[in-house]
Each structure stands twice: as structure tokens, then as C-alpha cells.
Amino acid sequence: MQGRADAEIVRLVFDLTENLQHRYEAVAAEHGLTRQQASLLGLLDEPRPMSTLATLLQRDASNITGLVDRLERQDLVRRERDERDRRVTLVARTASGADLHARFETALYGSGLPFSALSEDERATLLSLLTRVV
Amino acid sequence: MQGRADAEIVRLVFDLTENLQHRYEAVAAEHGLTRQQASLLGLLDEPRPMSTLATLLQRDASNITGLVDRLERQDLVRRERDERDRRVTLVARTASGADLHARFETALYGSGLPFSALSEDERATLLSLLTRVV
């Protein structure tokens, strides 16, 4: 019984996930980005090694090479050599990359989830449950 | 204030989404499927026209042609002509497609999701709040 109710909840959560994923993709597209590019750009609040990006995105290192290549070509991102360990390439947002990222996030987070449907208490509950799950 | 808490909720929801998306992809990969293939297979509890699949997945029709081609090559799915409207191709799971799908879902729903931190009541609350907002 318990297990079955669990599965049902999980199924619904995955439906929601799919929904949100489409939204993310759409907002990214409006800003001329793919889902993956937007996602990578979002990790660069500070410069990071390629290998770290690979780990965070759970992708092969060679995949990151390609993503960074394409972002670099659009002047959204810059490769810097790490002088402490010269094997490492640090990836940083350029000015226009930072700008685009800011606009993307604003659009994404502002893209009206209908919070008016919830009371203030319910919002607080949702927030606290989410922080425990994520 | 209110706006900031809302933005925080949205951020967390998208983090959760990303998290679950990775999990979905990993379980799919364990079953020899891509995310898209698993997703399409999941829509076939009954046979459906290609065009319906395109609408549900929010993809171009020609994309569905390719996905179904690859699933058909693995004998997970079968094309049937709709005799009521012979323009239509119905896509149905084969026996092994149904089998794989069942195993996939079991693995997915059973795979230690990040909800273990919550009680069953809390899960239900979270879900109901989420469905009202998303």
C-alpha cells in the first residue's frame, strides 16, 4: 500500500519534471541557447575547470570541450589557463555571457508560476519541503 | 519578501527537475534506452498515432519518425496502419517493448529518489502544492 502510493507520487513528480523541462528549454531557446548551454552557463558564477563542469553535468569531458567551443564561438564564455596547474582550463563567462545569463534567469524565474494559487503559509511550506528534498 | 521567496521556490523547483532528469536518464541508459526513447515508450499504454506523439512530446513530426525508426529496429515498437484513416500510422509496443517498459518503470520508481527525507504525508503535501503551482 505504502509502496504503491509512493510510486504514484513519483510518477506525478516525473510528469511535472517533464513539463518544467520543456519550459526551461523554451526559455533557453528564446535566448538563443540550447538547454545544455543554458545549464553550463548557469554553473559559471565563478570560473570553473572543464573537469568540474563535466562532473556537475554528468557528461564526458570531451562533451564539455564541444559545449565550451560553441559558447566560446558566440563570445559567451572564455577559456583561461589555470597558472597553479597548467593542465587545467578555467571557463569563465564573458561580459555578454553574464548579461545573457542574467536575462535568461530573470525570464525563467519570472515566467509566472501561478503562485497566486497558494496562500503565504502554503508557500512557506512548499519552500521548506523543497529545501529538504533538493 | 514575497517575491524573493517565490523566486527561491522556482529556483529549487528547477534544481529538483534537473536532478530528477539525470536520474531518469541514468535509469533509461541502464535499460539501453535514451531519455527520449523511454519517454516515448511510456506514452504507449495503448497504440497512438505518430502525430499524437509529436504533440505530446512537443517535437516536430519528422523527429518522431526517427525515434520510432530506432525503437522499431530494436523490436520495442511496431507500426500499424490505421484502417479508419489510412494516412495515420499507429505506434504500439511489442511484447518485448512492453516488458522493457515495465522493467524501466519499476526501476525508475523504485530507485532511491531524493524523497526519502520526507514522510509519506509530507510527500503528498509537496506533490499537491507542486501540482497547483506548475
Next chain:
DNA sequence: ACTAACTACTTGAGGTGCTCAACTATCACC
């Protein structure tokens, strides 16, 4: 120092996913 083992990144091959434009077949309707 020397070298062996390891790490960071790149390159190239090969497959999947995705869209757009152009095409064929079928249907609906008058």
C-alpha cells in the same frame, strides 16, 4: 633527476536528437 602513473583536455569517428523544407499519400468537401 628519471621515470612511471595519473590527470586535464582535445580530436575524430559514429550514433542520436532536433528542425526545416520539400515530397507522397490520403482524406474531406463540395
Next chain:
DNA sequence: GGTGATAGTTGAGCACCTCAAGTAGTTAGT
């Protein structure tokens, strides 16, 4: 029958992804 819409396919072109192989730089053992 002819016209216009709909379902699906094909091919071009690009993004994404992994694997295997290679280069460059680092670390550790001797």
C-alpha cells in the same frame, strides 16, 4: 473529380553525446 488540408517520410544541417586514442602537464617513488 478537383481543391485544400492532414499524416508521415526523406534529406540536409547542426547540436549533443560517448568512446578510444593522443598530447601536455603533474605527482610520486626510487
